Amino acid sequence: MAVTCTTLEEVRNNIDRLDQQIVTLLAERGRYVSQAAHFKKDADGVKAPQRVEQVIAKVRNLAQVAGANPQVTEQVYRAMIAAFIQQELAEHAALTKAGNPEA
Incomplete structure (x- = not known):
């Protein structure tokens, strides 16, 4: 929960603290995205518009x-x-190429 700040510096310090947490979470999310590429058959599976709308x-x-x-x-x-x-998409393409060197 956000605290009430009394200076702009305090606001910025809190934003910086949150940015650190957000970037850490983005890195974790990205690692799961990389894993997902292994389970998808093609580029359409990667794009998954229905899943995007669910999210x-x-x-x-x-x-x-x-x-x-x-x-x-x-x-x-x-x-x-x-x-x-x-x-x-880039990771999926690399995996596909690695699995099929002729591609």
């Missing part, structure tokens, strides 16, 4: 419960998911 619906609900702005949360998640899909 968006879930995080919008989580945002409402947590008192976050659902629109901001959705925008952040859509950008994050798009970036992770690009990472996963």
Whole structure:
């Protein structure tokens, strides 16, 4: 829960602390994304638009419960998911090529 800050420096220090936690969580999420590439058969499986929409619906609900702005949360998640899909597509392509050197 956010504390009430009395200076801009205190606000920035708290944001910096949260950024450290967020980046650590992004790294963990990225490792799971890398693992997911092993289970998907093709690029369409990587893109998984239905799964994207499930995640968006879930995080919008989580945002409402947590008192976050659902629109901001959705925008952040859509950008994050798009970036992770690009990472996963590259990893999937490398795995496919490694499994089929003729490709």
